[in-house]
Amino acid sequence: MSIATQAETVAADSAPPLVLRLDGIHQVYGAGEAAVFALRGIDLAVASGDYLAIMGPSGSGKSTLMNLLGCLDIASEGIYELAGHNVSELTEKELAKVRNREIGFVFQSFNLVPRMSALANVELPLSYGGVRRIERRRRAMEALDMVGLVDRADHQPQELSGGQQQRVAIARALVTSPTLVLADEPTGNLDSASTEEILSIFDHLAGQGRTIVIITHEEHVAQRAHRVLTISDGLIVADRFNEGIAR
């Protein structure tokens, strides 16, 4: 029995619906002798409400996996299903829609759009989703409230601290109520106090039943997740549930 099917069995036992499923994912860059096999057969299932950490050393393929999960890239081989969509069959326009509706990104370097207020940054995914202006404003303020930054709504990114910028980025990721929150080394550029702030927000979100996939190389960050996946050389080498953290 493979690791992936074990996870599936576990997921099936507690019966929450699957959010995403990877089946035999290969990712190859280049061709011939210069070909780089970044992922060499990944099988993975993530259920709704999962808080999953993906660990691995640099070059293990975790960034490649993150790009695939975020629909920023398409796998060379294998099936990726996200919220019922078969991602490899989507057109460019449909991919943009999936990124908008189903995924909330949190990046290591915050990636707020410069010269736009925190509020405008949070509104951005909604405006691409065609939400009306008034509704947009209301939902963006709600999201900012969730990360405790309502009073910074009019500040531009360069006027905010790193921790605050990352909280704005989390608000932006949450504002569309995505199926999956995808965080790529979210605490990599932060001091320990801000790291704790961000991680407690993720804890809180997990408590609300959000599905979170966090990519990290720091053990203490991974410890906060319910489930930790370790990959190495493009393969999943470990998939364990953290003891003592209730689902």
Add this chain to the structure above:
Amino acid sequence: MSVFEILRSAMRGLTANKLRSILTLLGVMIGVASVILLLAVGNGSAQTVQNAISNLGTNTITVRPSNGGGGGGGAQASSSTSTSTSVKTITTRVSDQLASAGLGHVKEVVPQVTTSLTISSTTTSSDNVSVIGSTAGYFDVSTTKVASGSAFTQADVTTSAKVAVIGSTLATTLYPTGSALGQQISVDGTPFTVVGILATQSSAGFNDPNNVVIAPLTRVQKSYTGYGAVSTLTVEATDSDSVSAAEGEVGVMLNQLLGVTDTTNLPYTITNQSSLLETAAASATSFTVLLGAVAAISLLVGGIGVTNVMLVTVTERTREIGIRKALGATRGAILGQFLAEAATLTLIGGILGVVAALIGSRYQINGTQPVIIGYSIPLALGVSIAIGVFFGVYPAARAAAMRPIQALRAI
């Protein structure tokens, strides 16, 4: 996103690097302003020429002795009642015959002799004043009207009276303080009485049309030019539609009167004002087109500036494009964003260019008062926006086609 939001977002992009945006905008502005202004200058000079020509009257035709054929101008004519050539020159006798020939489309035939003389009052004098000798009909065919006093009559012509109608410039020169009307002037030593002063006429060429003396034909011939060839016959057609017909009749009759056998070498040339007008209009149009082409090139250069700036902007903002794509922006949204920036840039540049052209057109340029052609404003504005979109498409398409992971990796 609404149009307003797209524009606001475009403005945000443009204000990110103000100096660069302003310089690009300047390029477009200069292009648009020069298109409008240079077309206006071309148009203005065309109108000046047309006004000057229509001042001469449009239902008249002018007959002049040609250089190859008959006698010279009236000034030399005193010595040239030449009979050595078989072809006669146009004299007042020919003019009278032409007038009494009963040509159907000819209303009036007015002979003129011209010379250039010194005119003086008791206090001042003026050299090289053109002196025109003509009949009373002159005042009918010329659009120049007598402003004060009256024209001389046919009786004055018959009696070779020493009376004169003078131009406004000459009147002021000779009598700077009082009115010249009723005063005596000396035309090359012969005293004349000023009976009328002409209305001021706008200048069409190098000569001031207001520095002129008009006196009875007989008197000018008797005292100055002699009875030779006239310098001009002005023929007035019955109406403006009959000008061509009158021209034909006059030609045939003159050939008879002058005994012309070789019609390829006529001793005279006939011009009518409408053909002159057409020629002038054609040359004015090509002048305007030339100016417009020069201006269009500068607009094109401005457009290339827009492309350049947009390319730099796209490169600089690659990471932003990546973020936006990760948040769900479609190709169309990215394309629209950068196109909107390019179009906003050129629209603002275009509007400023129109304003600059409107201000510039209030001043005379090289002696020509520019007259703005109505269609040139929407044309130049439209072209500038089209240029923004056209030259913005390539950079915007490049931005839109970026793969999100590559764009996100950019520094």
